[in-house]
Amino acid sequence: MKRKITLKQIAKELDVSVSTVSKALSNSKEISEDTTQKIQAFAKLYNYKPNNIALSLKNRKTKTIGILIPEIVHHFFSTVIRGIERVANRRGYNVIVGLSNESFTKEIINMEMLANGSIDGFVLSISKETLLKQDYHHFNATINQGIPIVMFDRVVNEVDCDKVIVDDFNGAVKAVNKLLENGCKNIALITTMDYVSVGKLRTQGYLEALQNNGIIPDSNLILKIDDSLDVENNLDVLEIEIAQFFKSNPNIDGVFAVNELYAVSAMKVARKLGLKIPDDLQVIGFTDGVLSKHATPSLTTVSQHGQKIGEQSANLLIDRLEAEDSETEQYFTNNEKKRDFIKMVIETEIIERESTK
Amino acid sequence: MKRKITLKQIAKELDVSVSTVSKALSNSKEISEDTTQKIQAFAKLYNYKPNNIALSLKNRKTKTIGILIPEIVHHFFSTVIRGIERVANRRGYNVIVGLSNESFTKEIINMEMLANGSIDGFVLSISKETLLKQDYHHFNATINQGIPIVMFDRVVNEVDCDKVIVDDFNGAVKAVNKLLENGCKNIALITTMDYVSVGKLRTQGYLEALQNNGIIPDSNLILKIDDSLDVENNLDVLEIEIAQFFKSNPNIDGVFAVNELYAVSAMKVARKLGLKIPDDLQVIGFTDGVLSKHATPSLTTVSQHGQKIGEQSANLLIDRLEAEDSETEQYFTNNEKKRDFIKMVIETEIIERESTK
DNA sequence: ATATTTAACGAAAACGTTTTCGTGTTAACA
DNA sequence: TGTTAACACGAAAACGTTTTCGTTAAATAT
Numbered sequence: 001m002k003r004k005i006t007l008k009q010i011a012k013e014l015d016v017s018v019s020t021v022s023k024a025l026s027n028s029k030e031i032s033e034d035t036t037q038k039i040q041a042f043a044k045l046y047n048y049k050p051n052n053i054a055l056s057l058k059n060r061k062t063k064t065i066g067i068l069i070p071e072i073v074h075h076f077f078s079t080v081i082r083g084i085e086r087v088a089n090r091r092g093y094n095v096i097v098g099l100s101n102e103s104f105t106k107e108i109i110n111m112e113m114l115a116n117g118s119i120d121g122f123v124l125s126i127s128k129e130t131l132l133k134q135d136y137h138h139f140n141a142t143i144n145q146g147i148p149i150v151m152f153d154r155v156v157n158e159v160d161c162d163k164v165i166v167d168d169f170n171g172a173v174k175a176v177n178k179l180l181e182n183g184c185k186n187i188a189l190i191t192t193m194d195y196v197s198v199g200k201l202r203t204q205g206y207l208e209a210l211q212n213n214g215i216i217p218d219s220n221l222i223l224k225i226d227d228s229l230d231v232e233n234n235l236d237v238l239e240i241e242i243a244q245f246f247k248s249n250p251n252i253d254g255v256f257a258v259n260e261l262y263a264v265s266a267m268k269v270a271r272k273l274g275l276k277i278p279d280d281l282q283v284i285g286f287t288d289g290v291l292s293k294h295a296t297p298s299l300t301t302v303s304q305h306g307q308k309i310g311e312q313s314a315n316l317l318i319d320r321l322e323a324e325d326s327e328t329e330q331y332f333t334n335n336e337k338k339r340d341f342i343k344m345v346i347e348t349e350i351i352e353r354e355s356t357k
Numbered sequence: 358m359k360r361k362i363t364l365k366q367i368a369k370e371l372d373v374s375v376s377t378v379s380k381a382l383s384n385s386k387e388i389s390e391d392t393t394q395k396i397q398a399f400a401k402l403y404n405y406k407p408n409n410i411a412l413s414l415k416n417r418k419t420k421t422i423g424i425l426i427p428e429i430v431h432h433f434f435s436t437v438i439r440g441i442e443r444v445a446n447r448r449g450y451n452v453i454v455g456l457s458n459e460s461f462t463k464e465i466i467n468m469e470m471l472a473n474g475s476i477d478g479f480v481l482s483i484s485k486e487t488l489l490k491q492d493y494h495h496f497n498a499t500i501n502q503g504i505p506i507v508m509f510d511r512v513v514n515e516v517d518c519d520k521v522i523v524d525d526f527n528g529a530v531k532a533v534n535k536l537l538e539n540g541c542k543n544i545a546l547i548t549t550m551d552y553v554s555v556g557k558l559r560t561q562g563y564l565e566a567l568q569n570n571g572i573i574p575d576s577n578l579i580l581k582i583d584d585s586l587d588v589e590n591n592l593d594v595l596e597i598e599i600a601q602f603f604k605s606n607p608n609i610d611g612v613f614a615v616n617e618l619y620a621v622s623a624m625k626v627a628r629k630l631g632l633k634i635p636d637d638l639q640v641i642g643f644t645d646g647v648l649s650k651h652a653t654p655s656l657t658t659v660s661q662h663g664q665k666i667g668e669q670s671a672n673l674l675i676d677r678l679e680a681e682d683s684e685t686e687q688y689f690t691n692n693e694k695k696r697d698f699i700k701m702v703i704e705t706e707i708i709e710r711e712s713t714k
Numbered sequence: 715a716t717a718t719t720t721a722a723c724g725a726a727a728a729c730g731t732t733t734t735c736g737t738g739t740t741a742a743c744a
Numbered sequence: 745t746g747t748t749a750a751c752a753c754g755a756a757a758a759c760g761t762t763t764t765c766g767t768t769a770a771a772t773a774t
Contacts, residue, residue: 001501001502001503002501002502002503003502003503004473004474004502006729006730007730007731008730016753016754017753017754017755018730018731018732018754018755019732019733019753019755019756020752020753022733023733023753026732030751030752030753031753032751032752032753035753049469049473050473050730050731050732051473051474051729051730051731052473052474052475053410053413053414053419053474053475053729053730053731054414054474054729054730054731054732054759055730055731055732056410056731057410057411057414057729057730057731057758057759057760057761058730058731058732058733058758058759059731059759060759062410064453072435072438072439072442073432073435073436073439074435075430075647078429078430078431078435079430081454082429082430082456085429085454085455085456089456089467094453094470094471094475095453095454096421096451096452096453096454097438097442097452097453097454098442098451099439099442099446110446112406114451116361116406116407116408116409117361117408117409117410117411117760118409118410118451144358144359145358145360146358146359146360146361235650264651265651267653268651268653271653289647290432290647290648291647291648291651293592294621294625294648295651295652295653296624296628296652363759363760363761364760364761364762365760373723373724374723374724374725375724375725375760375761375762376723376724376725376726376762376763377722377723379761379762379763380723380762380763383762386721387721387722387723388722388723389721389722389723392722392723407760407762408759408760408761410759410760410761411729411759411760411761411762412760412761412762413729413761414728414729414730414731414759414760414761415728415729415760415761415762415763416729416761416762417729474730
């Protein structure tokens with residue numbers, strides 16, 4: 001079992017100093033042709049690679065970015081990670097992942113754990129519990145420590161940082177418009193409780209689209225699901241609730257749901273109730289995941305472009321990290337204004353499938 | 358913007374030495390009650406937390422484990438990550454994620470990047486391209502450097518390390534037995550090409566189950582999908598192929614598919630061909646993901662318990678890491694045998710849903 | 715009163731780098 | 745021949761810890 005070789009060992013072996021080895025390997029012309037050759041050959045032979053940890057300590061930067069998300073077994077979030085990893089990798093960074101599991105305290109613990117030198121910056125999406133508590137001190141604390149944050153999807157005004165969001169509002173508007181164009185007269189909304197910002201925005205988009213078309217929203221046509229219960233494992237509850245909803249509103253001919261699961265469940269229930277999709281009922285969901293693609297009938301959805309969100313987030317973060325670098329390298333600390341915080345909006349797109357006409 | 362405070366700064370501020378501060382914070386009784394109090398109070402006030410990188414360098418261990426997987430937007434893999442993260446977190450470790458994207462070279466690059474000090478050990482699943490090439494030198498190289506590896510799911514005999522695998526073979530046997538019990542006479546298999554070990558094992562299980570029941574496998578009833586093409590984005594190709602398959606074998610009354618997608622596609626195609634599920638055709642898939650749960654009809658599947666796989670893998674790895682520790686701490690290097698490599702088999706379980714009788 | 719223990723702290727090394735600043739040798743120059 | 749440049753290299757500091765080994769002064773024992 002050969003431990004990785006270090007500069008010191010190379011130096012000893014070749015009877016030169018550590019500094020000489022270091023310089024030779026970086027092709028410093030301070031070192032003679034001869035010894036450079038010799039050292040490089042030796043290093044190659046023993047497959048020398050500088051130790052990342054030592055470099056991190058010396059440079060006071062780790063070249064890794066921390067991802068902090070509520071959940072990983074989730075199409076949207078894993079897509080975002082893929083995006084982040086892609087650009088991180090391309091730009092020479094690693095990613096380290098923490099899961100808050102939608103818990104406030106786990107979010108804090110993870111954050112503090114990573115903030116103690118392990119990462120240069122965060123890309124994160126806020127946990128539900130944190131959104132409920134509206135306690136964002138930990139975000140501001142780490143920002144004050146000089147660790148930049150980029151928030152995506154679930155963002156919040158109380159924290160000053162770069163943000164990348166989906167255009168939830170307009171996505172919802174587009175979806176409802178589509179249903180209207182397709183001839184729907186009574187469009188229902190299946191949504192979550194209001195404290196999740198994205199749910200709220202999508203709801204607002206729904207209302208806006210109706211009003212723009214001269215339709216007065218009917219509160220009976222809005223179903224708010226309490227997602228404090230673990231819906232994934234309580235599917236029956238969800239379906240019963242939706243069934244009730246359909247039965248008490250037999251006039252519904254269109255459904256806009258704020259996520260895939262609600263949409264697919266709605267289709268399932270509707271078909272059990274004897275409705276034909278898309279003839280009797282048209283359905284549009286949000287989030288273009290596996291479910292939408294493979295449901296029968298396949299589901300028309302508002303796509304969020306998760307990968308793009310991840311890529312943009314990572315780029316924003318790394319840009320800022322490297323801007324900081326060149327800043328401190330400036331001879332004249334001429335107080336050049338830092339780049340303002342950016343709120344980047346990723347446009348949604350409607351992907352038409354079988355659940356609409 | 359307050360940078361994180363260091364021992365040195367505390368020492369300066371309180372006019373003591375760095376060593377004193379360090380000792381006081383670890384409650385060493387070398388330091389007097391008084392100064393300990395003073396130092397701890399000050400440290401708390403300024404929210405001192407030791408710098409992880411410095412600790413890593415000093416201790417020559419990072420307390421983080423590297424995950425290297427082919428793909429992250431994938432129910433099984435993300436479930437495994439969740440499992441790993443759970444026990445990692447519980448046992449004081451972080452996880453850093455690399456994606457090979459099924460590519461041999463990306464796997465190597467990622468591996469080398471992380472192996473240079475960033476992590477203490479790997480949990481990984483081999484990329485398809487690597488399996489095809491059968492080139493495993495990079496795994497053995499990092500193991501030789503003293504970095505332990507735990508492989509899961511896609512494993513290989515050529516590398517000596519702990520392994521956690523799904524009992525693919527018996528899972529397949531169970532599934533086929535189930536179909537037989539349910540009265541199927543002509544059970545088809547939809548599988549992948551043979552080089553992916555899991556596909557091969559599931560195929561073998563299928564064959565075994567038939568033979569155990571005195572049925573001679575019919576090669577016409579086996580459909581091998583070439584997954585070198587990106588199936589997810591070529592659904593139509595897949596469906597056409599399956600449709601052909603059904604048409605030329607109208608006697609099929611049961612289908613065992615080696616993954617969710619194939620199973621769901623088979624159901625979709627079958628229904629278009631006018632077959633009733635489960636009356637005319639029963640279907641069982643492998644991998645219990647979102648698709649199985651939410652398909653209509655919902656799919657009976659062989660569950661792989663991804664989270665458990667992740668948890669076991671992480672435990673194996675950390676056990677080995679910490680065993681190494683205590684080993685080097687031994688006064689008597691009494692050559693105690695290292696723990697042999699473990700191959701842990703996670704049993705599968707059939708989850709019955711609507712696609713079987 | 716002297717010797718020895720104990721208490722309380724500091725100096726320094728080590729982990730593996732990079733980089734600044736010397737320093738000695740040789741070659742070029744006046 | 746004496747002065748200066750250029751060349752090739754080494755020593756040491758720094759990043760932030762922990763830990764071993766002194767060291768000093770006070771307290772205890774003889």
